[in-house]
Amino acid sequence: MTETMKAIVWDGGKWPAGMELKEFPRPTLRPGWVLVKNRAAGICGSDLHYLGGQTRHLIPDKNLPAVLGHENAGVVVALGQGVGGLQPGDRVAVEPLHGCREIGRIPPCEACQAGHYELCEHHLTHVGIPLVEMLPGGYGEYSIVHASKAYKMPDNVSFEDAALLDVMAVAVHALGIAKPIPGMSVAVLGSGVIGIDIIQCLKAWGLTKIIATAKYSFQAEAARKAGASDVILLEGDVEPVEEVLRLTGGHGVDQVYEGVGGKTDVMNEGIQMCRNGGQVVMTGIFDGERPIDLLTMLFHSISILSSNSYSITGMKSDYRIALDLLAAGQVTHDFVVTHRFALEEFDKAIATAFDKKGSECLRAMFIHDES
Numbered sequence: 001m002t003e004t005m006k007a008i009v010w011d012g013g014k015w016p017a018g019m020e021l022k023e024f025p026r027p028t029l030r031p032g033w034v035l036v037k038n039r040a041a042g043i044c045g046s047d048l049h050y051l052g053g054q055t056r057h058l059i060p061d062k063n064l065p066a067v068l069g070h071e072n073a074g075v076v077v078a079l080g081q082g083v084g085g086l087q088p089g090d091r092v093a094v095e096p097l098h099g100c101r102e103i104g105r106i107p108p109c110e111a112c113q114a115g116h117y118e119l120c121e122h123h124l125t126h127v128g129i130p131l132v133e134m135l136p137g138g139y140g141e142y143s144i145v146h147a148s149k150a151y152k153m154p155d156n157v158s159f160e161d162a163a164l165l166d167v168m169a170v171a172v173h174a175l176g177i178a179k180p181i182p183g184m185s186v187a188v189l190g191s192g193v194i195g196i197d198i199i200q201c202l203k204a205w206g207l208t209k210i211i212a213t214a215k216y217s218f219q220a221e222a223a224r225k226a227g228a229s230d231v232i233l234l235e236g237d238v239e240p241v242e243e244v245l246r247l248t249g250g251h252g253v254d255q256v257y258e259g260v261g262g263k264t265d266v267m268n269e270g271i272q273m274c275r276n277g278g279q280v281v282m283t284g285i286f287d288g289e290r291p292i293d294l295l296t297m298l299f300h301s302i303s304i305l306s307s308n309s310y311s312i313t314g315m316k317s318d319y320r321i322a323l324d325l326l327a328a329g330q331v332t333h334d335f336v337v338t339h340r341f342a343l344e345e346f347d348k349a350i351a352t353a354f355d356k357k358g359s360e361c362l363r364a365m366f367i368h369d370e371s
Helices: 045-052 159-163 165-178 193-204 217-226 240-247 266-272 294-299 318-327 343-354
Strands: 004-010 019-025 033-042 072-079 091-094 142-146 150-152 185-189 209-214 230-233 253-258 274-282 303-306 337-341 363-367
Touching (some): 019 343, 033 091, 033 159, 045 343, 072 159, 091 159, 150 318, 159 318, 159 363, 165 193, 165 253, 165 274, 185 193, 185 266, 193 253, 193 318, 209 240, 230 240, 266 294, 343 363
Parallel strands (some): 185 209, 274 303
Antiparallel strands (some): 004 019, 072 091, 091 150
């Protein structure tokens, strides 16, 4: 008889339809993998894009129904054949990205061989995002993860902090690509969770002139907590480019980190607020083609750097670097998790995550019981 678990199951329908809390098959262990009992799982913006229909077309029907949730942490409860270095009872953060090596593709593609599995030629397999196959995520009681992607958590790192390592790793990867140095001035466009973690990482890297933009006042407050030296609240007739230029004496910033995406014009804003020879680092997911001011880029020698997800920086995984930052107290998610829900409250949880302005939600999270 197939073992089951309690899970929020998505059938592909557009929210508020398509989701139901019910029994779902518990994932089956594979050699080299571990079974994790989830304890905390974040509701990511990309989850909302799937549920809202914007990116539903990316999900193959064969992978539905699905259990979402790629921001999760929990406790190891069982080991697959050949697993070493982990034991039942270990507290672990789950890295959701699985490339050729973890899936068992031989030979691995060139990108995975080089450690840059975010660029996998065969497309990444995600825990909690059913793009390639359905690996249940943190919206269910249990997930499986390759042992190399289960990171032991120090005692001083909470499940909630660790569940958002997926976001912190995105920030670490962006800095690894852009290589900011102390003394630089930077602007961070957007003070959602990605922007907040970019600010925290920049501060940990030793930067002090960090200008952030925020759509809402509660995001502006979070940006200040994260370490922004100046915050531009985008309300009324405020022009972010003019404000950044004012705050830098007309010179512009050395680097811009974009964390908004969507249908916005933030890339052009970033280009316009850079100093000559500056850089704009793109981390947001845009809805298709967007216009770019190539003439300004050329005349001012502005470079655009694309930072997709995360993998490695130097000789270390971005996920490990992010966990080390958390353990050292250089970054935190204590103020980032603003709303907590049981699985049974999924209707309210998803509605809260969608209504950022009304609920003042930075990140809503499912908290699993300990039983």
